[in-house]
Every structure is written in C-alpha cells, then in structure tokens.
Amino acid sequence: MAGRLLQxxxxxxxxxxAPVRDFKEVSYVGSLHPDEVSAVIGASDVIVCCSRDESFSxxxxxxxxxxxxxxxxxxVGVANIFMQEGSCLAFDVGNxxxxxxxxxxxxxxxxxxxMLGVKARNTFEQYFSFEQFAKSFLAQLD
Structure with a gap:
C-alpha cells in the first residue's frame, strides 16, 4: 500500500x-516519488484505488x-470511463x-x-493518452 497518511x-x-502487519505480502511504503510509482505499478497485477472521494485518480x-x-x-473520478468501457473491477464504496x-x-x-489490463490500456489510449487529452482539451476551447 502506498500513499500519504494524513495525521x-x-x-x-x-x-x-494491525491484523495484517505480519503478512509479508502486505506492507505500507508511504508516499512515493513519481519514478517509484511507475516501478510499483509496473510490478503489480492489479492496482486498487479504494478512495472514498477522489475527483480524479x-x-x-x-x-x-x-x-x-x-x-x-x-x-473515483475516472470510474465512469473505466466502468463504461468494461475495463476495471468495481466494488461498492465503503463496503x-x-x-x-x-x-x-x-x-x-x-x-x-x-484481459482487464489489456482493456484498461485501450481505455488509456482512447481517453487519457497525451494526444487524446490534447485533442479533447482543444475541442473544449473551440
């Protein structure tokens, strides 16, 4: 688990x-440098975003x-895109x-x-790549 822990x-x-502290598979690494984030994501099979309220993940x-x-x-702010594309696993917030x-x-x-990873990559290309973001942003300016 990674991320900033608020006081x-x-x-x-x-x-x-406490219940999982002794499991070697579970650890909290705190806040990460952007280069570390890429390495952690690259070494993972699934990324879990369990935020209860996030405008964009x-x-x-x-x-x-x-x-x-x-x-x-x-x-999670991007959930509607991932869900409509069938490119994520979803759970009920707070459950x-x-x-x-x-x-x-x-x-x-x-x-x-x-397969979800492949679909997620397709979703990235369709909505979030730099080229697609620039295209959408410029369309908003028109």
Whole structure:
C-alpha cells in the first residue's frame, strides 16, 4: 500500500493494519516519488484505488498506461470511463466485503485480470493518452 497518511487518519490506519502487519505480502511504503510509482505499478497485477472521494485518480490512469487491471469504486473520478468501457473491477464504496470479493476475484482469475489490463490500456489510449487529452482539451476551447 502506498500513499500519504494524513495525521487525522493515523488511528484508523493502525486499527486496519494491525491484523495484517505480519503478512509479508502486505506492507505500507508511504508516499512515493513519481519514478517509484511507475516501478510499483509496473510490478503489480492489479492496482486498487479504494478512495472514498477522489475527483480524479492519476494512479488509475497510470495503471492503465502500464496495462494493469484497476479495481475502483464509483466515487473515483475516472470510474465512469473505466466502468463504461468494461475495463476495471468495481466494488461498492465503503463496503469492505465488496472490496474483499473483488480482490479475491482478481486473485482467483489471473487470466481475466490480464484481459482487464489489456482493456484498461485501450481505455488509456482512447481517453487519457497525451494526444487524446490534447485533442479533447482543444475541442473544449473551440
């Protein structure tokens, strides 16, 4: 897990992390430099964005750029695009069981996760590549 831990969320984080602290597969690495983010995404199979309220998820877009499957909820700003393209796994916001089910599905279905990564890359090319972004931005100016 990566990202900035706000001081106000420390108690919540400690309670959530305590049960898995000794699992070698689970770790919190804190905030990462952009070069480190690319390396982590590139070494991952699935990127989970469990934000409860996010206007735009750059990490989801970057995951799609690297052809990685994305797991997110409809409160993440890019969710509507990924969902309409069928290029993500979705879970219900604030529902730990829904998130766990989606994560188990990803673990148990690596071939489907790989296909979601391909779809995510297609979504990236269609909506988020520099060329596509520039085209959309210029169209807004007209």
């Amino acid at each position: 106000a969320n420390t108690a919540f984080w400690e309670a959530a992390y 750059l990490v989801c877009v970057e995951a799609a750029k690297y052809q990685r499957a994305v797991l997110l909820n409809d409160h 730990a069981q829904s998130l766990a089910n989606a994560m188990c599905f990803a673990y148990e279905n690596p071939e489907k996760v790989e």
